[in-house]
Amino acid sequence: MSTRPADPSLTANVRDFFLGRQPILDRNQALFGYEMLFRTADSGDANIDTDISATAAVIAHAAQLGLDKAIGEALAFINVDAEVLMSDIFVFLPRDKVVLEIVETMTVTPAILARIGELAGHGFRFALDDVVKVSDQVRQLLPLIDFVKLDLRHMPRPQLVELAHTFRQAGKKLLAEKVESRDDYDACVALGFDYFQGFYFAKPAVISGRKLSPSQLAVIEMMKLITSDADNNAIERAVKKDVTLALNLLRLVNSAAVGARYRIDSLNQAVTVLGRRQLQRWLQILLYAEPSRAGQRTTPLLMLATTRGRMLELLAQRLQPSQRNVADVAFTVGIMSLMDTLFGMSMEDILQQIPVSDDVSAALLNRTGFFGELLHLTESIEQLEDKETNIAPALRDLALSADDLVEAEMAAFEWSDNVVRYAI
Structure with missing residues (x-):
């Protein structure tokens, strides 16, 4: 050449x-x-x-x-x-x-x-x-x-x-x-x-009378069990009610995105090895995975939600490295930010059904507070072609560099790609 x-x-x-x-x-x-x-x-x-x-x-x-x-x-x-x-x-x-x-x-x-x-x-x-x-x-x-x-x-x-x-x-x-x-x-x-x-x-459209699928209902039931401190056996029984959910969960926990040191072969083992925090994370992801159609390689909403979640988590880790819970909350904010589109419901209605902290609510409804600033920054990067998008002030407010941002993006892209391969 x-x-x-x-x-x-x-x-x-x-x-x-x-x-x-x-x-x-x-x-x-x-x-x-x-x-x-x-x-x-x-x-x-x-x-x-x-x-x-x-x-x-x-x-x-x-x-x-x-x-x-x-x-x-x-x-x-x-x-x-x-x-x-x-x-x-x-x-x-x-x-x-x-x-x-x-x-x-x-x-x-x-x-x-x-x-x-x-x-x-x-x-x-x-x-x-x-x-x-x-x-x-x-x-x-x-x-x-x-x-x-x-x-x-x-x-x-x-x-x-x-x-x-x-x-x-x-x-x-x-x-x-x-x-x-x-x-x-x-x-x-x-x-x-x-x-x-x-x-x-990714634009939310409220659809009157829309109902959640059986798999989505099963996931939400499991999430409620986790937040109510149900025992592992009860969680395992809930997973087994939906064969697709059980199989997808096992595929996910054995994926490169999880990084388990050895193969996980049972639901009980998955619950034990992952812990409640990680299990809730994969359930949030599976909410997006279920609506995929046969033969569809990658659902864009799943890709976008997992990228946002991981991006917010990595940025929070960089800004507050000693606060593990802050990174976990940031991931949840990123994942939940597209649930209005996923469910065809307003975010206000979703937050009435899924209790969250005031910080998470402020981020999802108004893009305010620490988590709201991270979410706004991530959304601005997604819309980078718009002339009015100016990311530099947001980075200055958060004390982040362009280097920090690109590094987090690349890691989030790779992680999301690994997740999506196993989630559908």
């Missing part, structure tokens, strides 16, 4: 950035990939020039960062510009796991077309981002492109319909980004879109 030497500006300190990870789902609502978002840490604001430089720095240090830990089995969509395309940073990337996003405003030259063709010949795939019309540049790039991304937020519906039809006719995979509601998703499905980017799946 012929290249020119990487520009020195592309070798900036890999830790001087914020990392975001936007889920991309398929038509079955299963995880397909992530757009990896990088923002320079000096401002935290969305800026295309500095963001591309941050992206280049991350790619150039991919081995140090551990990109595979951030994406698991999914694809990584990464923005590139002309300077990045012409550099030698691609030797650091796993070509079978990466889709390179070309901004449509990039000037297309014969050299750029030749370089994209060369990279495609080596197995890299490309997406065309921010397409608003079928320009001459788009026509030149189209034969080399696998995916076309259309932004719902800034495109009138008639224009969206026309472009979707044009690119489908050209045999391209359509990806809708900035999908913010279930209505957006349904409309794009009808237009033939293949993939969907955004956190619409």
Whole structure:
């Protein structure tokens, strides 16, 4: 693969950035990939020039960062510009796991077309981002492109319909980004879109008359037994009432995420080895795992909830290392923060049924207090593409560095990926 030497500006300190990870789902609502978002840490604001430089720095240090830990089995969509395309940073990337996003405003030259063709010949795939019309540049790039991304937020519906039809006719995979509601998703499905980017799946929608599944009811019964200090035999009997729950619990406690030193073969042993605190944690996770459909590899809500929980736990451990209970509470806040979506109920109604401390309630309802600040920071990282997102002040308030944040993120991504593999 012929290249020119990487520009020195592309070798900036890999830790001087914020990392975001936007889920991309398929038509079955299963995880397909992530757009990896990088923002320079000096401002935290969305800026295309500095963001591309941050992206280049991350790619150039991919081995140090551990990109595979951030994406698991999914694809990584990464923005590139002309300077990045012409550099030698691609030797650091796993070509079978990466889709390179070309901004449509990039000037297309014969050299750029030749370089994209060369990279495609080596197995890299490309997406065309921010397409608003079928320009001459788009026509030149189209034969080399696998995916076309259309932004719902800034495109009138008639224009969206026309472009979707044009690119489908050209045999391209359509990806809708900035999908913010279930209505957006349904409309794009009808237009033939293949993939969907955004956190619409995590938006709470109160559904009248919705009932919990038998497995979810069994989990909640077990959680009540644990909080009421029931004996191990009673807890074991509760688990055995639901075969799927029992099997999933045993799979989880033998997963890499738990890190048990030897295999756990019985429910009684699981309860004894894990202890009440850890058992409650896995039950909270299993609440999200149960609604997964057959053949669905990764449920996005489970992925997001476990990542949030672990992220809050790790940040709390760093800030208050001598207070183990604080980290446990932080994990619970992260997991519970999506239960309104999971159950189709308001958070107020959930907290009436699941008693929590005032600190946890303040965090979940108002994003206030220590745990609320951690949750708000984590949610801001998830929405890193928004121009108004400014993470630096939140880090200063919590006395955290960008390095602390990225380290916690990468560990949370890896841990969540391990959990999800065993939970469904």
